[in-house]
Structure formats: C-alpha cells, structure tokens
Amino acid sequence: RIERQTGDDLLPHPDGEKMTRCFLQELVSILLAYITKTFDRSSKVLDFHHPHQLKEGLEGFSLELPDQPENLEQLLVDCRDTLKYGVKTGHPRFLNQLSTGLDIIGLAGEWLTSTANTNMFTFEIAPVFILMEETILRKMQEKVGWAEEGDGMFCPGGSISNLYSVLLARYDMYPEVKTGGMSDLPRLALFTSEHSHYSVKKAAHILGIGTKNVFVVKCDARGKMIPVELESSILRAKNAGCVPFYVNATAGTTVYGAFDPFLHIADICSKHGLWMHVDAAWGGGLLLSERHCGKLRGIERASSVTWNPHKIMGVPQQCSALLVKKKGILLECNQLGAQYLFQPDKPYDVSYDTGDKSIQCGRHVDVFKLWLMWKAKGSEGFGSQINRCLENAEHLFNLLSEREDFELVFKSKPEHSNVCFWYIPPSLRVIAPEAERDRRLHEVAPKIKAKMMETGSVMIGYQPTTEKVNFFRCVFSNPATTKEDVDFLLDEIVRLGCG
Ligand code: ABU
Numbered sequence: 001r002i003e004r005q006t007g008d009d010l011l012p013h014p015d016g017e018k019m020t021r022c023f024l025q026e027l028v029s030i031l032l033a034y035i036t037k038t039f040d041r042s043s044k045v046l047d048f049h050h051p052h053q054l055k056e057g058l059e060g061f062s063l064e065l066p067d068q069p070e071n072l073e074q075l076l077v078d079c080r081d082t083l084k085y086g087v088k089t090g091h092p093r094f095l096n097q098l099s100t101g102l103d104i105i106g107l108a109g110e111w112l113t114s115t116a117n118t119n120m121f122t123f124e125i126a127p128v129f130i131l132m133e134e135t136i137l138r139k140m141q142e143k144v145g146w147a148e149e150g151d152g153m154f155c156p157g158g159s160i161s162n163l164y165s166v167l168l169a170r171y172d173m174y175p176e177v178k179t180g181g182m183s184d185l186p187r188l189a190l191f192t193s194e195h196s197h198y199s200v201k202k203a204a205h206i207l208g209i210g211t212k213n214v215f216v217v218k219c220d221a222r223g224k225m226i227p228v229e230l231e232s233s234i235l236r237a238k239n240a241g242c243v244p245f246y247v248n249a250t251a252g253t254t255v256y257g258a259f260d261p262f263l264h265i266a267d268i269c270s271k272h273g274l275w276m277h278v279d280a281a282w283g284g285g286l287l288l289s290e291r292h293c294g295k296l297r298g299i300e301r302a303s304s305v306t307w308n309p310h311k312i313m314g315v316p317q318q319c320s321a322l323l324v325k326k327k328g329i330l331l332e333c334n335q336l337g338a339q340y341l342f343q344p345d346k347p348y349d350v351s352y353d354t355g356d357k358s359i360q361c362g363r364h365v366d367v368f369k370l371w372l373m374w375k376a377k378g379s380e381g382f383g384s385q386i387n388r389c390l391e392n393a394e395h396l397f398n399l400l401s402e403r404e405d406f407e408l409v410f411k412s413k414p415e416h417s418n419v420c421f422w423y424i425p426p427s428l429r430v431i432a433p434e435a436e437r438d439r440r441l442h443e444v445a446p447k448i449k450a451k452m453m454e455t456g457s458v459m460i461g462y463q464p465t466t467e468k469v470n471f472f473r474c475v476f477s478n479p480a481t482t483k484e485d486v487d488f489l490l491d492e493i494v495r496l497g498c499g
Pocket of ligand 1: 096097158197254
C-alpha cells in the first residue's frame with residue numbers, strides 16, 4: 001500500500017499510526033543495510049559521480065523538486081539513492097578527514113536528538129539536554145585540568161568555537177566593544193602559528209579586526225610554534241602600534257598533527273597579559289588517553305579551549321565544545337536579553353536558560369550523542385579507542401620508514417594520528433630531488449587520489465604546504481580501521497600509482 005500513500009497519510013493523520021510505523025521500519029531497514037555495508041571491506045568507500053552526472057539524474061534518482069507529492073515508496077527509494085551516491089565516512093578505509101567512523105551508540109543518540117527536535121536556548125524546552133551540557137562541559141574542563149568550574153557551550157563546529165574565543169578575548173580586554181564597536185578600539189593584533197587552522201584568520205575578518213592584523217608565527221620543521229618567534233612577533237606588533245590581545249596555540253595541527261609548546265606559550269601570554277586560546281579541536285581527545293595526555297601539558301593554563309568530540313572521539317557530526325576558564329564571560333559578552341525568550345520571571349532558575357550566551361538564537365542539541373557515548377564507553381573506553389587510532393598511525397609510520405618507494409615528510413614518530421608522506425613512482429626514483437622532480441612529484445598525489453575516487457577502494461587526503469609539493473596526509477580516527485587496512489592503503493597506492 002505504501003506506493004499509494006503520501007506524507008499526508010502519516011501521523012498526525014488520525015489513522016496514521018500504522019502507516020508511520022511501516023514507513024519508519026522500512027527506513028530503518030535501509031539504514032541498517034547501509035550500516036552493514038559501511039563496515040564491509042568488500043563494499044566501496046564511494047561510488048563517485050561528477051556533479052553534472054548527479055544533476056542529470058542517475059537511474060531515476062532526481063534532485064528536482066515536484067509540484068505534486070511523491071508517494072512514500074518513492075521517498076524510500078530517494079533515501080536509498082541518497083546513501084548510495086554518498087560517501088561511507090564510517091568505512092574502515094575512509095581515511096580522508098579528521099572526522100570519520102560510524103559509532104552505533106552515537107548514531108542512536110543522533111536519532112533520539114532528531115526525534116526530540118528541540119532547541120538548546122532555554123531550560124523550558126530542553127531541560128534534560130541543558131543539564132547534560134552542564135555535566136559534560138564540567139567533565140571536559142576537568143580533563144583540561146581546570147580546578148574551578150568555568151564556562152562553555154557546544155558550537156556548530158571548531159571554526160565557530162575558535163571565533164568565540166577571539167570574541168571573548170577582545171571583550172575581556174575591551175568590554176566597551178559591545179556597544180561602541182571597533183571604532184572605539186585601538187588597532188588589535190592576534191597571533192597564531194603558520195600551521196594553525198585558517199579559522200583564526202577568518203575570525204579576525206568576521207570580527208572586524210582584519211586578517212592583516214593576524215601575525216603568523218613561524219614553526220619548526222615539525223610544525224610546532226617557535227616560542228621565541230611568538231615573542232618577537234608580539235614585540236613587532238607593539239612597535240607597529242598594535243595592541244596584542246590574543247594568542248592561538250594548537251593541539252594537533254590539521255595537517256601535521258603537531259602540538260605547540262603550551263607551557264612556553266603560556267609564559268609568554270602571562271608576561272604580556274594576553275588571552276591564550278588552545279585550538280584542541282583535533283588533539284583534545286588525547287586528554288582521555290593516559291598514554292598520550294602528556295602531549296597537552298600546559299593546556300590547563302589556557303583561557304579558552306576548542307575541543308571537537310566529533311573528531312578523534314568518533315562522535316557523529318557535529319559536536320564541538322568551547323570551554324572558557326572565566327565563568328560568566330560568555331553571557332556578559334553576548335547577552336541581549338530578548339524579552340520574548342529569556343523572561344526573568346519564569347518559574348525556575350533562569351540561569352539555566354543558556355541561549356543568550358550564544359551568538360545564535362536557535363542552537364542544535366549536540367550534546368546527547370556524546371553523553372550517551374560517554375556512558376557507553378566510560379572515559380577509559382574513549383582512551384583505548386584513541387590509543388588504537390594512534391597505534392595505526394605508528395604502524396603506518398614504521399612501514400613507511402622502511403620503504404624505498406615512499407618518503408616521509410618528517411622523520412620523527414607521529415605525535416597524533418597524522419602521517420604525511422609522498423609516494424615516489426619508479427620514474428622519479430632515479431631523478432635527483434631538485435626542481436624538475438618536485439614539479440613531477442607535485443602531480444603524483446592528485447592523480448592517485450583521483451584514481452582512488454574512481455575505484456572507490458580507499459580515500460586519503462593530500463595537500464601542498466608553502467615549501468612542500470603535494471603529499472598525502474593519512475589520519476586515523478575511525479576505530480573500525482585495522483593494521484590490515486593500513487597495509488591495504490600502501491598496496492593500493494602502489495597499484496594505482498603504477499597503473
Ligand atoms: N578542520 C576541519 C577538519 C579538516 C579535515 O578533516 O581535514
């Protein structure tokens with residue numbers, strides 16, 4: 001019957017319960033089939049089609065929107081096709097991004113969240129989720145090493161969490177900016193390393209500080225900020241008439257996975273009275289691993305921290321926390337007190353109406369899936385999961401160290417799960433590493449990546465840096481990935497590179 005019914009026949013239609021069950025059960029079957037395939041290594045990571053092919057329509061799959069309702073059967077076909085032409089980011093051989101994996105408990109959390117379909121701005125409509133957010137933020141602050149309870153919020157991604165940190169740092173130094181804007185302020189300067197995430201520059205642009213007032217600090221060969229370079233950048237900014245106010249340090253850079261020297265940076269920030277932010281979007285999860293948490297030593301001295309559980313902790317997208325040491329500053333900085341939403345005379349403690357801390361109005365519930373996963377694994381379970389990801393990276397590093405047909409971008413052991421390397425095809429092995437070889441090597445990774453996408457067997461990313469031609473970056477955040485998958489990756493690069 002489903003082929004004769006439409007969305008109007010589902011609840012809240014008075015006779016809609018049976019059809020609703022039938023439709024959702026069919027949908028769950030589709031999702032379960034997809035989940036099973038995701039973990040099946042004989043299934044492809046992706047079935048790649050160019051944008052124009054998808055737009056033209058494939059085997060009846062059309063992106064066009066009809067004037068008349070489609071029947072429920074067609075909607076289920078649309079759901080199946082949407083997954084079919086997408087990318088299985090939970091596949092053990094999807095190594096392309098920092099966020100990978102398909103955690104079943106996290107997925108259950110996301111389903112429940114969508115079913116509850118509420119909004120994080122007031123306790124009134126999200127009482128349980130608001131308290132869960134408080135519990136989780138406190139737990140994360142403890143892991144960072146803050147003795148006192150601070151502040152925080154889940155944000156729509158690490159870039160926005162970083163944006164908040166710049167906003168708060170500026171407000172902390174110049175609270176008058178909230179009413180007077182930038183015209184009342186001197187020329188501000190902020191500092192971030194050349195390997196840090198581009199969102200720091202974007203924040204400077206969005207907040208009217210300007211990207212040219214972002215001082216980019218030099219890194220060592222491993223991608224870590226050099227403290228003496230930071231100090232001289234601060235002095236240079238002061239000499240140029242700027243007022244330094246903020247330093248971003250990174251725990252786990254996007255490409256190299258490097259950890260900045262937080263203790264040194266904290267000393268410099270204290271000396272110059274600067275807000276220290278740690279962008280631990282990628283590296284924050286390591287705080288849950290006894291084996292690796294020492295890499296973040298000094299993070300406890302930060303004024304704010306970005307930590308994305310949707311990365312190495314494997315929480316479904318998206319789940320990014322901003323943690324702030326100074327309690328109350330988020331509200332002070334952002335509060336506008338919309339009377340229709342944040343009435344002070346509600347029948348409960350309205351400090352739990354956290355919505356006015358935010359720069360948004362409506363805020364998605366990102367916390368529940370993380371809370372449920374934390375219950376399911378415990379902190380120790382997360383720690384072991386993260387350890388396994390880093391073991392995969394070490395395995396890949398060890399293999400590459402012994403191969404003649406690959407070259408590591410840096411020879412030291414990975415600190416996070418990023419491994420950066422070149423594949424050197426036979427024709428380039430006989431050429432001296434000079435300009436011509438570099439020119440040709442630059443083309444190797446994109447060509448192999450294109451073949452990976454065509455065959456759908458595996459996916460990893462590549463990029464150049466200012467001094468280095470295109471190289472592969474392999475990252476491990478999927479607990480389903482094994483050492484055999486790592487072996488497969490190298491065999492596949494060689495196979496595709498020779499073809
Ligand atoms: N900073 C967002 C993550 C980028 C990546 O997955 O490579």
